[in-house]
Amino acid sequence: MKLARIKGLSETVVIWKHCLRNALIPVLTLWGVFVGNLITGAIVTETVFAWPGIGRLTYEAVIYRDFPLLQATIILKSIPDPDHQPRRRHPLCLCRSAHPAGLTMAHHERSPSDGTAVPPPRPRCGARSVATPRCRPAAHVPRALGPDRHHLGDRRHGVFAPLLAPYSPIDQTLRDKLLPPIWVDGRQRQVPPGPDAFGRDILSRLIYGARISLLVALLALTAAAASASPSASSRVTSAARSTAC
Amino acid sequence: MGGPAHYVLPVITLGAFLVAGFMRITRSAMLEVMEASS
Helix, strand or coil, rough: CCHHCCCCCCCCHHHHHHHHHHHHHHHHHHEEEEEEEHHHCCHHHHHHHCCCCCHHHHHHHHCCCCCCHHHHHHHHCCCCCCCCCCCCCCCHHHHCCCCCCCHHCCEEEEEECCCCCCCCCCCCCCCCCCCCCCCHHHHHHHHHCCCCHCCCCCCCHHHHHHHHHCCCCCCCCCCCCCCCCCCCCCCCCCCCCCECCCCCEEHHHHHHHHHHHHHHHHHHHHHHHHEEEEEEEEHHHHHHHHHHH | CCCCHHHHHHHHHHHHHHHHHHHHHHHHHHHHHHHHHC
């Protein structure tokens, strides 16, 4: 700032260009802190504005006593966002599904090994997706490459929800609605947290909800910082001018 | 979710809550920078 004043720049340019740039460092620190608070603490706002975000998922889980969904949302909120790389994904998982919706109501097949009922393959993410010739149908994807490849605690995955969600968040498979999660006896490998009361995949709903919560939180923080910084700068500028006079 | 118009009110609601804190931090940081350079 001294050099800027020595160069003969005006006080407005000194404050807005040189002083504000150095003063934004603690603002950016606070910005990062508020991101997590907004994502995890927007339960009331998401319920009022009817966003399908994480907070509304938590609210619905409490209201409907959907304990697996409640456990999944709490795990997602409580685990900090680690700076790690996601596991290596199979290239087939990047393809969007070409499954018709009718497959969801198909009869369960019987496993040839133990005779237990195996649920039909659920439609993968993106009900709006259109089959492309280079995409392999999801029925040929091995089940070992299913949704268990995801990290529940990484909220950044919500940005890439259409690519990462194993199933569509709104498709219902009523036959699967009572399937337990993988940590309960009789677990199903395909659905780590299990489906909810309507047969929708909880993991996919969490990923899509994280995307919406993350987007709104980032927009709100950007708007707040963009409106607060010029106001504070103008007040400081006017105070400096009055002091100089 | 709909288009960008559906984000206006939620963003204003959440952003207005944070404006005061951001403004306070920005003001104090700017005063600190100005005092350090003077």
